[in-house]
Every structure is written in structure tokens, then in C-alpha cells.
Amino acid sequence: MKSKKLYFAVPVLGMLLYVYYRFNPxxxxxxxxxxFHYLTGLDCPGCGSQRAVNCLLHLDIIGAxxxxxxxxxxxxxLAIHFGYRLAGFIKQKDYRxxxxxxxxxxIITGIIAVTFWIIRNLPYYPFKH
Known part of the structure; x- marks a missing residue:
């Protein structure tokens, strides 16, 4: 079952990366x-992620x-986590x-996300361009 998910996920991920590389969101x-942005005019923690992925695929780290x-x-x-998961898949062991x-x-992830959410909506430079 694991291998079917992986065989399905790899081409889908590849297609998504191509779309985000080829087309600027x-x-x-x-x-x-x-x-959330549409309803409130404020940025959520995920706002800008699609544009950031496009920038990263074009090796524009500062833009991202x-x-x-x-x-x-x-x-x-995420890279470390998926490295463990890939090693576990290859060796057929449960690496975590x-x-x-x-x-x-x-809890820590939630605190970081909420803090980022608040800070990025402050009406001061460098938070607002």
C-alpha cells in the first residue's frame, strides 16, 4: 500500500512543481x-506560499x-522529516x-504560526510593503 501512494505522489508532485515553475501565481x-485574505484583507500564515514556491523554483531565495x-x-x-520517511521507505523500516x-x-508549531500570523499583519515596515 505504501508503494502505491508513493508511485502516485511522485508524478503528481512533479506536475505541480512544473506548473508552479512555469506559471507565476x-x-x-x-x-x-x-x-481569509479575501474576506478580511489580512494575510494568513499561508498567504504568499504559492508565490514563494515559484520564487524558490527559480532560485530566488530573497523573493521567496x-x-x-x-x-x-x-x-x-520538512526536508529532514521527508528524508527520514524516504530512508524508511527504502529500507522498509519505520524511521521517525x-x-x-x-x-x-x-503546540510549538501552533504558537509559531499564530505569532507569524499576527506579526505579518502589523502595519509597520518591514511587515507591510
């Missing part, structure tokens, strides 16, 4: 819009940081990064 309207700092800062943690599965991780 800031210029094309077929990308999903943030309902300007679009969504939280997404860019989370990438090393203990930090991800620690009971405090969801």
Missing part, C-alpha cells in the same frame, strides 16, 4: 485564492523570503525524526 488567475518567510524557514525541517513526533511539537 502572481500573474495567473487559475491558482486558488486565500479565503519576502513572499512567505514561514514557508521558507520550515523547508529544512523524534522532534516531529514529540508531544510538544503541535
Amino acid at each position: 502572481a500573474k495567473y488567475s487559475f491558482f486558488p485564492k486565500c479565503p 523570503l519576502h513572499q512567505n518567510l514561514l514557508l521558507v524557514m520550515s523547508l529544512p525541517f 525524526w523524534s522532534v516531529i513526533y514529540h508531544p510538544a511539537t503541535p
